[in-house]
Each structure stands twice: as C-alpha cells, then as structure tokens.
Amino acid sequence: MNASLSTEQLSFPALWQHPHLLDLERLSAAEILAILRTADQLKTMTDGCRRKVSLLAGKTCANLFFENSTRTRNSFSLAAKRLGADTVEFSSSGSSVAKGETFVDTAKTIEAMGVDWVVTRHSTPGTPHLLARELDCCVLNAGDGPHEHPTQGLLDMLTILQHRIGSDWRNESADPETIFSGMTVALVGDIAHSRTARSNLWGLRKLGAHVIICGPPTLVSPRWEELGFEVAHRLDEIVHRCDVLNLLRIQFERQKARPFPSVYEYAALYAMNGQRLRLAKDDILIMAPGPINRGVEITPEVADGPHSVILEQVTNGIAVRMASLWLLANAKDNAASSETHA
Amino acid sequence: MNHSTWVIDGGRVIDPANSVDRVARLVLHDGKVHSLDTSDGDLPPDAQRLDASGKIVAPGLVDLATELREPGSEEDETIQTGSDAALAGGYTTVLCCSSTKPLMDSAASVQLVRQIAQEVDGVRVLPIACLSKGRQAEQMAELGILARAGAAGFSDSPRPMSNDALLKRALDYCRMFDLPIFDRPEVPELAEGGVMHDGQIGLILGLKGLPTEAEDLAVARDVRLAEATKGRLHVGPVSTMGAIDMIGRVKSRGIQISASVCPHNLFASDELLRSYDSRYKVHPPMRSPSHVEALQKAVADGVIDAIESGHMPRAHEKKANDLDLAPFGASALETTLSAVATDLIEAGILDWRRAIECLSVAPARIAGVSGGSLTIGENADVTVIDPNASWNVDPREFRSRCRSSPMAGRTLSARVTHTLVDGRLKFQLQPECSAT
Numbered sequence: 001m002n003a004s005l006s007t008e009q010l011s012f013p014a015l016w017q018h019p020h021l022l023d024l025e026r027l028s029a030a031e032i033l034a035i036l037r038t039a040d041q042l043k044t045m046t047d048g049c050r051r052k053v054s055l056l057a058g059k060t061c062a063n064l065f066f067e068n069s070t071r072t073r074n075s076f077s078l079a080a081k082r083l084g085a086d087t088v089e090f091s092s093s094g095s096s097v098a099k100g101e102t103f104v105d106t107a108k109t110i111e112a113m114g115v116d117w118v119v120t121r122h123s124t125p126g127t128p129h130l131l132a133r134e135l136d137c138c139v140l141n142a143g144d145g146p147h148e149h150p151t152q153g154l155l156d157m158l159t160i161l162q163h164r165i166g167s168d169w170r171n172e173s174a175d176p177e178t179i180f181s182g183m184t185v186a187l188v189g190d191i192a193h194s195r196t197a198r199s200n201l202w203g204l205r206k207l208g209a210h211v212i213i214c215g216p217p218t219l220v221s222p223r224w225e226e227l228g229f230e231v232a233h234r235l236d237e238i239v240h241r242c243d244v245l246n247l248l249r250i251q252f253e254r255q256k257a258r259p260f261p262s263v264y265e266y267a268a269l270y271a272m273n274g275q276r277l278r279l280a281k282d283d284i285l286i287m288a289p290g291p292i293n294r295g296v297e298i299t300p301e302v303a304d305g306p307h308s309v310i311l312e313q314v315t316n317g318i319a320v321r322m323a324s325l326w327l328l329a330n331a332k333d334n335a336a337s338s339e340t341h342a
Numbered sequence: 343m344n345h346s347t348w349v350i351d352g353g354r355v356i357d358p359a360n361s362v363d364r365v366a367r368l369v370l371h372d373g374k375v376h377s378l379d380t381s382d383g384d385l386p387p388d389a390q391r392l393d394a395s396g397k398i399v400a401p402g403l404v405d406l407a408t409e410l411r412e413p414g415s416e417e418d419e420t421i422q423t424g425s426d427a428a429l430a431g432g433y434t435t436v437l438c439c440s441s442t443k444p445l446m447d448s449a450a451s452v453q454l455v456r457q458i459a460q461e462v463d464g465v466r467v468l469p470i471a472c473l474s475k476g477r478q479a480e481q482m483a484e485l486g487i488l489a490r491a492g493a494a495g496f497s498d499s500p501r502p503m504s505n506d507a508l509l510k511r512a513l514d515y516c517r518m519f520d521l522p523i524f525d526r527p528e529v530p531e532l533a534e535g536g537v538m539h540d541g542q543i544g545l546i547l548g549l550k551g552l553p554t555e556a557e558d559l560a561v562a563r564d565v566r567l568a569e570a571t572k573g574r575l576h577v578g579p580v581s582t583m584g585a586i587d588m589i590g591r592v593k594s595r596g597i598q599i600s601a602s603v604c605p606h607n608l609f610a611s612d613e614l615l616r617s618y619d620s621r622y623k624v625h626p627p628m629r630s631p632s633h634v635e636a637l638q639k640a641v642a643d644g645v646i647d648a649i650e651s652g653h654m655p656r657a658h659e660k661k662a663n664d665l666d667l668a669p670f671g672a673s674a675l676e677t678t679l680s681a682v683a684t685d686l687i688e689a690g691i692l693d694w695r696r697a698i699e700c701l702s703v704a705p706a707r708i709a710g711v712s713g714g715s716l717t718i719g720e721n722a723d724v725t726v727i728d729p730n731a732s733w734n735v736d737p738r739e740f741r742s743r744c745r746s747s748p749m750a751g752r753t754l755s756a757r758v759t760h761t762l763v764d765g766r767l768k769f770q771l772q773p774e775c776s777a778t
Binding site: 025102103104122123124125126127129130144145146147148195198221223224226227256 | 534535541542545546547548549617618659662663664665666667
C-alpha cells in the first residue's frame with residue numbers, strides 16, 4: 001500500500017457504471033474488485049492524521065433508516081463526512097412515516113430537499129430496488145430485510161483480502177474471478193434471515209472462494225445446494241477445512257416461530273468457542289458482522305482472541321462506504337455529462 | 343321481431359355445449375337466443391345488425407371469482423367499475439365473492455349487492471355469500487336464508503376454509519340447496535407471512551415463501567371431503583403440480599369435484615418477482631416454470647375445468663408499497679381472454695373451442711347458472727372476439743379502478759369487440775382501440 005497516496009492518484013475504474021448499489025448478486029467479479037480496490041485506496045488516504053478529504057464536497061447524503069442501526073448508519077455518515085459531503089439523518093420513528101406516509105413518498109420528500117445519495121435500510125426485501133426506480137438520486141442498500149447488505153459483504157471481503165491475500169489483488173492485471181481461489185469460507189448461523197449471508201455468498205463465490213453455509217436445517221435451506229453452495233449442518237465437521245468463519249447473528253426479531261429448541265441448544269451446537277477453535281487451522285480468521293451476541297454465536301474468548309478481526313471489519317466498513325459513495329456519484333455525474341455532450 | 347332483435351352475421355360461432363363451430367348467422371330476440379342461420383326473409387327490417395366477419399361469436403364468459411369490493415372498499419373497485427371492466431373483458435356473468443366489510447353473511451348484505459348491480463345494469467352479478475358466520479370458520483352462516491336472498495354459492499374466499507369439520511358439515515348441508523361451495527385451497531399456518539412462491543428465486547431475494555405444500559395439503563383435504571360427502575365442491579384457484587395430481591386422480595375415480603386456475607399462473611413464473619414489483623404479488627403466487635407447464639397441460643387435458651380471472655383489484659396507494667405491505671391482487675377481467683389467446687391458443691396448447699369451454703361453459707356448469715351456451719331459448723349472453731387483434735396492455739386505459747396488472751406492457755393477441763347481456767349490447771370496443 002502506498003502511504004503517500006493523494007486524491008489526485010485515485011483513478012475512477014472505467015468499468016463502473018452503476019448509479020445505485022443494490023446487491024452483489026448482480027455485480028460482476030471485476031466490479032466487486034473495483035469497489036474493494038477503491039476502498040483500499042481511500043482507507044490509505046484517510047488513515048493517520050488526515051482523516052478528511054474533499055472528494056465529494058458540496059454533495060449531500062441522506063440516511064433513510066426504517067430499521068434500527070448503530071454501526072451501519074454511523075459508518076455511512078462518517079464515510080460521507082470524510083469525503084467532504086453533508087449528511088441528513090432520518091429515522092422512521094417520530095417522522096411522517098409514523099403518520100401514515102408511505103416510505104416511497106417519504107424518500108421522495110427527502111430527495112426533493114436536494115440530496116445526491118439515499119442510503120436506505122428497510123425490513124422488506126426489494127425496497128432499495130423500488131426507490132431506485134422512483135428516485136433520480138443514487139440509492140445505496142444498507143440492508144433490505146433478509147435479502148442483501150452489499151456494503152457489509154464488501155467490507156467482509158476487504159477484511160479477508162487484507163489478512164489472507166498478498167498484495168497482488170491490488171494490481172489491475174489480477175484476475176478478479178480467482179482472487180479467493182483455494183480459500184474456504186463458512187457462513188455459520190441464521191442464513192434464512194441474514195442479509196449479510198446473501199451478500200457474502202455471492203461476492204465470495206464470484207471472487208473464487210469455496211463457500212460453506214452452515215446451520216440447522218430450519219435456518220439453512222437445502223435449496224442452497226441446488227444453487228451450487230456446500231451446505232453443512234454440523235459445525236464440528238467442517239471447522240477444520242475453513243480459512244474463514246463468519247459467524248452470523250440469530251435474527252430473533254425476524255423469526256415468527258423459533259427454528260431451534262433453545263438458545264442454549266443453539267450455542268451448544270454452533271457457538272464458536274475455545275474447544276472448536278482447537279479443531280480449526282492455526283491461522284483461521286474469525287469474523288462477525290455484529291452486533292455480536294456473546295455466548296450465542298461466539299464466546300468472549302474467541303470474540304476477543306487473536307483470530308478475531310471483528311473491529312477491523314468495522315473500520316473497513318467506512319472505507320467501503322466511502323468507495324461506494326464516490327463510485328456511484330462519479331458514475332451518475334459521468335452519465336449526466338455524456339448526455340449533455342450527446 | 344321487434345327492436346330487441348340482433349342479427350350477428352358472418353362470425354365463426356363456437357358453442358361447445360351444442361358442438362357448433364362454423365360460420366353462421368346468430369339471431370337474438372327478446373333477450374333470448376332465437377336461432378342460427380335464419381334466412382334474410384325472416385328477419386324484421388328494423389333488426390339491429392352486427393357484422394362479425396372474421397370474428398368469433400361465443401357464449402358470454404362467466405367468471406367464477408371476481409372481487410368487486412363494494413360495499414366497503416370502493417377505493418379499490420365499485421360494482422359499476424368492476425362491471426364495466428367485466429363487460430370489456432367479454433364477461434356476461436361474474437360470481438362476486440365477499441372480500442370486504444361488511445361481509446356478505448346476511449340476507450340484507452346479499453340483497454344490497456344484488457340491488458346495486460341491478461341499478462348498474464351491466465354485467466350479471468351473482469353473489470357468493472360467506473360460508474361461515476363472520477368468516478370466522480367456526481359456525482356455518484345461515485346458508486338457507488342466504489340462498490333465499492339470492493346467493494349463488496358459498497365461500498370464505500379469499501380466506502381458505504381452515505376448519506375441516508365445518509367444511510364437511512357445510513358440504514353435507516348444502517346438498518339440499520344444490521349450491522356449490524368454493525374453497526381457496528391453502529393451509530394458513532404453512533402460508534403465514536408468505537409473499538411469493540417458496541422456491542429458489544424467493545430464497546435468493548430473501549422473500550418469505552408460500553410453499554406448495556400449503557396448497558397441496560388443502561386440496562388433499564378438499565377432495566377427500568368431496569368424495570365423502572358427495573357435495574358440490576369447487577377448488578380454486580390451484581397453482582401446484584401436487585394439486586393437479588390429486589384432482590386428476592379423484593376425477594379418474596369418478597368423484598365430482600371441479601377446479602380452476604388463474605391466467606397469471608398459466609403464463610408467468612416467479613422469475614418476474616426479481617423486479618420486486620408489487621404488480622406481480624398475486625395470489626396464488628406465480629410459481630416455478632415446471633408448475634406453469636403442468637398447469638397448462640392440466641387445462642388442455644381437462645383435469646382443470648375452468649380459467650377464472652383472479653380479479654382482485656386493489657387501489658394504487660395500497661399496491662405502491664414495499665412487497666410486505668402491498669396486498670396481493672391485480673386487475674384481470676380485461677386481460678384474461680387475451681392472455682389465454684396469447685399464451686395458450688397461440689402457443690398451440692388450447693384451441694378456441696377448449697378456451698371457450700374453460701372461460702364460459704365450465705364456469706357456468708360449475709356455478710349452476712345460466713349462460714355458457716347458445717342453446718335456442720337460453721339467455722342471449724354473447725361475446726364477440728376479434729382473434730386477429732393485437733393490443734398493448736396499458737392499465738391507464740382500464741375500466742377497472744385498479745391499474746395494477748401483471749400483463750401491463752405486454753402485447754396480447756385477440757380482443758373482445760362486443761358483449762351482449764340478455765340480448766342488449768353492453769360493450770362495444772371503440773375502433774381506435776382495436777389494434778396497435
């Protein structure tokens with residue numbers, strides 16, 4: 001990494017043409033890698049004493065969160081501010097949504113105040129796609145129900161790249177589809193209700209990783225096998241093969257019927273603890289998108305242990321969100337400029 | 343003959359009930375089918391004439407399940423707008439289910455719908471009253487009184503009948519009125535919270551699924567109870583291979599049960615939900631291509647008797663929402679015949695005769711109502727279709743108050759040009775609308 005990187009050296013990847021970031025399923029490996037490279041560069045630029053650059057000065061980012069959030073909302077806000085943009089914060093509680101306004105009308109109202117990006121989180125899958133059809137500004141999906149959480153998937157991949165892959169991936173000549181070749185990543189837990197899982201599994205596979213989806217059959221559909229993923233129901237039997245374990249939270253708030261007998265039983269079968277860690281490779285990487293439930297998906301000794309990169313994931317989140325905002329805004333400006341000159 | 347005489351000349355008359363399929367002159371008089379091939383000399387000079395050259399002349403279409411949403415939800419549809427839409431779609435009779443509050447579980451509520459329909463004076467509206475009191479699936483509604491008030495059948499639709507014992511009792515009880523019971527087959531506990539077909543696409547999109555077993559189990563229960571009681575049970579709309587399999591098996595054993603399907607289950611798969619567009623949130627849900635193929639075959643070979651429109655109109659402000667909040671439903675009366683022509687007839691799966699059986703003859707037979715044939719002396723309910731028309735579906739032009747349609751933007755072939763109810767012209771397609 002070049003520590004003296006300046007904003008002038010940040011090059012816009014020509015292949016990036018999307019004004020919205022809605023999911024990873026429909027992005028190519030090259031596009032995913034383009035975001036990750038940009039994020040890596042922006043992280044370098046804003047490291048150390050110079051935390052703020054003015055790449056997006058004069059623009060405004062609206063955070064429209066219809067669901068609770070701590071890290072994602074703050075991460076997007078910080079990302080926008082570090083690039084010089086202003087932010088507008090919106091919560092559905094105490095807003096016109098509570099008075100019966102539809103979320104589309106609310107989003108249109110916020111857009112009419114002059115914003116360049118809408119970052120949205122909603123409990124229903126597809127809501128960012130709906131906004132992308134209805135709004136003129138850039139739309140970023142910050143989590144739509146159990147569908148996708150693309151920036152979480154990207155920050156997870158950036159963390160794996162920084163820890164487990166040499167520096168070749170930063171070169172333009174690297175083949176995006178083989179970056180993760182030979183690597184096995186397991187997503188463990190509540191796959192049925194996890195947007196993080198759905199972004200991770202597409203992104204990881206596109207970059208060449210072998211992905212195992214692990215959890216009880218009530219949370220891991222056998223249909224994932226039909227889509228080419230390895231499905232496992234016993235963590236003890238796969239942990240020795242994994243280079244990365246991403247431990248997903250049990251989404252109690254999205255479950256109408258309890259898919260396992262008790263939290264105690266779930267922890268007994270799936271919590272990553274010291275005993276299971278001894279079955280793993282010496283250099284295994286332990287990840288969790290958070291918020292973590294200590295003692296349920298992961299025990300404190302593992303969460304705070306040397307294999308854990310959970311807090312680094314949070315740091316990388318800001319870089320990925322900076323990259324996303326910058327790429328989307330440039331793509332939009334480029335498209336507008338082409339139309340003007342056409 | 344007097345002014346109420348219509349001479350429909352030169353059309354291909356398809357009347358499956360009487361095995362007629364030939365170019366003929368159809369004469370209607372005093373609201374009844376009068377004759378075929380009457381010579382010029384026998385026609386009154388003031389008879390009204392309709393040149394049907396190049397067109398199909400069929401018995402008026404009959405819809406087994408239309409939601410008209412009045413009284414109670416007039417923002418979605420009224421009997422007037424629903425009637426206009428039905429006539430534009432070629433329907434002369436619609437069975438209207440109780441999908442709003444106040445429910446049709448009293449004589450007064452049934453009579454109110456009939457009275458409004460009479461004032462509208464459009465399509466013939468036959469109320470399907472509630473099967474259970476308050477649609478609570480606990481106690482039978484007063485079926486005899488409802489029948490006397492004019493109910494044409496009973497159903498808790500759009501809710502499925504979840505009480506097995508009540509359904510069995512009602513099938514037994516209803517035999518004395520000779521009225522059908524309609525069940526929308528679904529096990530509610532298995533379907534709870536579902537938005538779309540429970541398959542690979544839903545898994546990828548993170549949308550909660552409506553599993554096929556929710557329908558299969560309900561159909562299995564329904565056919566067994568129909569067999570046990572010998573009651574008149576209609577199951578529909580169905581959408582799964584499992585349902586078709588069970589219905590086919592009991593029919594081959596001679597059990598009297600009938601089944602229907604919606605057009606959206608015959609042309610489209612769950613792949614369309616990838617757009618997250620609520621106009622594709624319909625019930626039963628669009629299923630995977632293998633189910634679509636099996637349903638098409640089941641319509642062709644007679645395992646499925648009828649095609650119902652699945653007209654579930656919902657106001658724009660309700661549909662313009664995220665998929666969890668947007669209600670199931672779509673406007674379908676105006677597109678059903680053309681969708682059948684495009685996706686089944688043009689594709690070589692059905693011929694016109696079988697299509698008319700599914701849209702007119704069979705629904706009339708299932709409901710036990712007049713219509714479905716051009717038998718001399720029967721009500722003069724006639725639909726004239728231009729089989730060579732081609733039109734783009736633009737929901738802004740719908741007569742229905744609901745503009746949400748899974749057919750929006752499609753180019754469909756065949757279009758209804760005239761609809762006559764009781765020998766009176768109730769709909770005529772404006773010439774500028776007839777082609778694109």
